[in-house]
Amino acid sequence: MSLLTMILKMGEGLGKTCAIFFLTLLFSLPLGMVVALLRMSKNKVISAITRFFINILRGTPLMLQLLAVTYGPYYLFGISVSRNKLIPVVIAFAINYAAYFAEIYRGGIESIPTGQYEAAEVLGYSRFQTFMRIILPQVVKRIMPSITNEVVTLVKDTSLAFTVSYQEMFTIGKQIANSQTSFLPFVVAGVFYYIFNLIVDRVMGRVEKRLNYYK
Amino acid sequence: MSENNTKASRESCPILEIKGLQKSFNDLAVLRDISLSVEPGNVVSIIGPSGSGKSTLLRCAAFLETAEKGDILYDGKYALRDGVYAEKAELNRFRTLFGMVFQNFNLFPHYSVMKNICEPPILRGEIKAEVEERALGLLKKMGLEGRENAYPYQLSGGQQQRVAIARALALNPEILFFDEPTSALDPELTGEVLKVIRQLADDHMTMVVVTHEMAFARAISNRVIFMDGGYIIEEGDPEEVFGNPKKERTKRFLSNYNQ
Numbered sequence: 442m443s444l445l446t447m448i449l450k451m452g453e454g455l456g457k458t459c460a461i462f463f464l465t466l467l468f469s470l471p472l473g474m475v476v477a478l479l480r481m482s483k484n485k486v487i488s489a490i491t492r493f494f495i496n497i498l499r500g501t502p503l504m505l506q507l508l509a510v511t512y513g514p515y516y517l518f519g520i521s522v523s524r525n526k527l528i529p530v531v532i533a534f535a536i537n538y539a540a541y542f543a544e545i546y547r548g549g550i551e552s553i554p555t556g557q558y559e560a561a562e563v564l565g566y567s568r569f570q571t572f573m574r575i576i577l578p579q580v581v582k583r584i585m586p587s588i589t590n591e592v593v594t595l596v597k598d599t600s601l602a603f604t605v606s607y608q609e610m611f612t613i614g615k616q617i618a619n620s621q622t623s624f625l626p627f628v629v630a631g632v633f634y635y636i637f638n639l640i641v642d643r644v645m646g647r648v649e650k651r652l653n654y655y656k
Numbered sequence: 657m658s659e660n661n662t663k664a665s666r667e668s669c670p671i672l673e674i675k676g677l678q679k680s681f682n683d684l685a686v687l688r689d690i691s692l693s694v695e696p697g698n699v700v701s702i703i704g705p706s707g708s709g710k711s712t713l714l715r716c717a718a719f720l721e722t723a724e725k726g727d728i729l730y731d732g733k734y735a736l737r738d739g740v741y742a743e744k745a746e747l748n749r750f751r752t753l754f755g756m757v758f759q760n761f762n763l764f765p766h767y768s769v770m771k772n773i774c775e776p777p778i779l780r781g782e783i784k785a786e787v788e789e790r791a792l793g794l795l796k797k798m799g800l801e802g803r804e805n806a807y808p809y810q811l812s813g814g815q816q817q818r819v820a821i822a823r824a825l826a827l828n829p830e831i832l833f834f835d836e837p838t839s840a841l842d843p844e845l846t847g848e849v850l851k852v853i854r855q856l857a858d859d860h861m862t863m864v865v866v867t868h869e870m871a872f873a874r875a876i877s878n879r880v881i882f883m884d885g886g887y888i889i890e891e892g893d894p895e896e897v898f899g900n901p902k903k904e905r906t907k908r909f910l911s912n913y914n915q
């Protein structure tokens with residue numbers, strides 16, 4: 442197999458790689474905020490339970506979580522494995538990343554001085570207005586570097602979908618490597634991820650710059 | 657209710673009245689039995705050593721701390737009665753009556769000067785154009801003409817505090833609380849902030865000012881309150897309290913400042 446056909450074949454999987462990537466961000470970024478708010482709940486039971494789940498999600502391999510979400514329903518309840526593996530893959534990724542984002546959000550929210558809340562309260566902002574207008578924008582700016590880190594990691598983590606044989610770029614590359622007994626597909630995959638992350642870096646850099654209008 | 661009626665109550669009752677206020681943090685009693693009243697157009701200064709409960713008193717008056725006992729009345733109406741707070745909607749209405757200027761300014765760093773000042777009244781439903789006009793007038797009064805598009809980090813501490821004062825004034829409060837408004841400033845910047853507060857006093861703005869600037873307190877106040885250990889030790893005319901303090905503790909405190 443020529444290098445070009447190899448690249449083209451693996452390129453076909455890039456759409457699915459991108460699907461995992463964007464869908465994971467789409468769901469995990471907001472879900473992470475919900476989890477962070479539960480984690481910071483004044484209700485001790487809610488916050489303890491949330492913390493427990495965050496610890497499990499961060500303390501066990503994403504690969505295991507992928508397997509559990511994809512095949513767990515079959516082994517536990519006899520529900521047949523869904524034909525479109527994108528669904529369990531995105532569910533597993535979104536939940537896992539939400540746990541990481543939640544901790545980043547929490548750190549950001551807790552780093553905002555209480556004086557900001559107090560000023561807003563005296564000025565008549567409702568609690569919701571205070572969060573949306575005063576706190577959240579400052580949090581976003583503060584956590585941007587950490588978010589960028591996670592997004593870069595996510596690009597590389599999409600390759601874990603091979604464990605459930607979801608036909609994204611890396612899975613295809615691995616299959617070619619096996620059938621051709623060649624290492625070349627892995628080099629191609631490496632280059633793909635590298636380029637992907639160059640783009641991510643550019644985009645996130647631009648976002649961070651746009652938030653630099655204040656200190 | 658007729659206009660006469662409200663006017664009469666204005667004249668007869670203080671804007672803020674606090675009676676027998678008590679507040680503790682866990683086991684630490686910070687306010688033990690505080691009573692004070694602030695008449696319209698008056699400036700009341702609160703002095704006292706650090707840790708004596710001055711900030712806590714202002715924060716209780718601004719509902720930033722929850723008091724355990726006592727009364728807080730605005731315009732003769734109970735916000736806190738025998739340690740029980742009025743309903744939330746009621747408290748929000750009381751909140752429109754006072755403004756607060758913090759030691760650390762607490763400006764919103766992601767907002768321009770103009771947005772810092774204008775957003776609160778706009779959120780309260782006022783017309784944007786009117787609010788902006790008022791804000792420009794206030795900035796002029798604060799000596800900050802032309803800085804409306806600056807961000808807080810681009811301003812000196814003294815300028816930031818003056819923006820914070822303008823922000824509080826933009827809501828047209830009946831009474832303004834200052835918690836050591838110049839304590840976070842470099843000495844050379846305190847003057848410009850004290851000047852605008854003095855100007856407000858000349859305009860008969862009702863104010864309660866916690867400060868360590870004794871000469872300033874003496875000059876602008878109608879009444880001075882000396883607090884220590886959660887009690888009001890002495891209060892009265894500034895010339896009396898500063899010039900001829902009656903209590904030993906007041907004398908000792910003031911002598912530390914006159915060295």
Ligand SMILES: Nc1ncnc2c1ncn2[C@@H]1O[C@H](COP(=O)(O)OP(=O)(O)O)[C@@H](O)[C@H]1O
Nearest residue numbers: 681684686704705706707708709710711712713
């Ligand atoms: N949130 C808090 N939790 C516990 N203790 C507090 C808190 N706020 C203030 N205190 C304590 O209450 C006392 C009075 O504080 P404060 O009102 O700030 O005094 P002042 O403003 O006169 O310096 C101090 O001993 C302070 O440590």
Ligand SMILES: [Mg+2]
Nearest residue numbers: 710711712836
């Ligand atoms: Mg204080």
